[in-house]
Amino acid sequence: MKKDLFKHKPLTAYDAIYEAQKIAYAPLIFQAVRTMRELGVLTQLDDHKAGITSKEIAKNLSLSTYAVDTLLESGLSCGVVNIDEDELYNLSKTGFYLLHDEMTRINMDYNHYICYQGMYKLDEACKTEKPAGLSVFGEQWETLYQALPHLPEKIKNSWYAFDHFYSDAAYPIVLPIIFESKPNTLMDIGANVGKFSILAAQYNPDIRITMVDLHDQLQNAINNVTEAGLSEQIGSLAMDLLEPSQNFPDGIDVYWLSQFLSCFGKDEIISILQRIADVMGEEQHLYILETCWDRQQHEASAYSLINTSLYFTAIASGNSKMYHSDELIDCVNQAGLSVRRIHDNIGICHTLFECGKPGPTQG
Numbered sequence: 348m349k350k351d352l353f354k355h356k357p358l359t360a361y362d363a364i365y366e367a368q369k370i371a372y373a374p375l376i377f378q379a380v381r382t383m384r385e386l387g388v389l390t391q392l393d394d395h396k397a398g399i400t401s402k403e404i405a406k407n408l409s410l411s412t413y414a415v416d417t418l419l420e421s422g423l424s425c426g427v428v429n430i431d432e433d434e435l436y437n438l439s440k441t442g443f444y445l446l447h448d449e450m451t452r453i454n455m456d457y458n459h460y461i462c463y464q465g466m467y468k469l470d471e472a473c474k475t476e477k478p479a480g481l482s483v484f485g486e487q488w489e490t491l492y493q494a495l496p497h498l499p500e501k502i503k504n505s506w507y508a509f510d511h512f513y514s515d516a517a518y519p520i521v522l523p524i525i526f527e528s529k530p531n532t533l534m535d536i537g538a539n540v541g542k543f544s545i546l547a548a549q550y551n552p553d554i555r556i557t558m559v560d561l562h563d564q565l566q567n568a569i570n571n572v573t574e575a576g577l578s579e580q581i582g583s584l585a586m587d588l589l590e591p592s593q594n595f596p597d598g599i600d601v602y603w604l605s606q607f608l609s610c611f612g613k614d615e616i617i618s619i620l621q622r623i624a625d626v627m628g629e630e631q632h633l634y635i636l637e638t639c640w641d642r643q644q645h646e647a648s649a650y651s652l653i654n655t656s657l658y659f660t661a662i663a664s665g666n667s668k669m670y671h672s673d674e675l676i677d678c679v680n681q682a683g684l685s686v687r688r689i690h691d692n693i694g695i696c697h698t699l700f701e702c703g704k705p706g707p708t709q710g
């Protein structure tokens with residue numbers, strides 16, 4: 348782990364109790380800031396750099412002064428809003444990022460639409476190792492991934508935006524690495540909407556790809572592949588990999604797992620990797636792309652990843668998380684595979700693990 352991550356400075360008792368209140372009020376402040384963003388209060392502040400009164404904001408947005416005052420005061424308390432001697436409000440630098448930074452917007456929407464209500468049941472999820480909060484989307488689902496294709500558009504889109512924002516930035520960087528060994532066939536396991544498969548097929552028109560995912564999720568991917576005119580090159584195979592009896596076909600040169608293993612508990616990861624190992628020879632490659640909090644360059648990324656684990660606990664599966672890289676490497680080894688190379692700092696926050704069957708020299 349990076350030595351400078353989360354080194355907390357010593358605090359006075361006064362400061363510590365203030366910090367504790369920030370946590371105690373965090374869910375309310377989250378909603379206040381999101382509401383200011385949604386209702387246009389942040390934009391009003393951004394449009395009036397010299398400052399604006401709450402009355403003017405209320406008039407411009409057809410809101411009551413009471414509502415705007417309440418929101419602005421909350422924004423003031425958490426550093427999103429500044430006030431000057433003339434009682435004019437303006438946007439702070441933090442407020443600027445909350446309004447304009449794409450990553451922050453995507454994280455906030457995802458935390459609101461996917462996580463917020465279900466997090467109420469985090470304690471139940473911790474006790475049962477079941478995603479207790481998933482019940483806010485219906486009682487019939489065992490994991491978020493079964494529910495995903497069936498969720499209302501706004502909720503579903505916030506999940507896709509979150510998932511794609513991070514992996515989209517990594518794909519173009521990993522493609523040349525994956526194609527180094529000149530593979531003829533690739534299996535995209537956890538293909539989601541088929542974004543990587545489509546990119547890989549466009550990158551190398553000779554590659555033959557099989558997308559693997561849950562049946563309902565796969566329909567979306569198949570439609571996107573058809574729309575891209577790549578049905579000849581990209582096929583699909585519906586599998587539920589939580590079923591230990593679901594085995595992989597052999598004869599695949601590259602197995603590709605992107606942001607996939609974090610959806611499972613450690614025993615499930617080992618079982619999936621073992622089933623891949625069963626059909627791999629020494630010449631075949633397994634690539635795992637993950638976001639490991641211990642391998643981040645910036646504390647802000649580690650902070651976001653560690654706290655995304657709470658989504659996996661309460662909403663997604665009850666037993667998965669953003670793993671420390673040592674935990675993932677241990678799973679790879681326990682499955683009878685070894686990590687050959689590690690590429691850090693891919694895209695925004697990814698690490699690529701190149702894995703394979705240990706050869707005679709690798710033991």
Ligand SMILES: C[S@@+](CC[C@H](N)C(=O)[O-])C[C@H]1O[C@@H](n2cnc3c(N)ncnc32)[C@H](O)[C@@H]1O
Binds near residue numbers: 540604
């Ligand atoms: C976090 S997404 C990653 C998507 C994509 N690979 C990427 O890099 O953005 C995980 C994918 O794994 C699929 N998945 C989750 N549980 C699964 C299971 N039990 N069997 C097969 N696929 C599963 C989900 O449907 C989803 O498409």
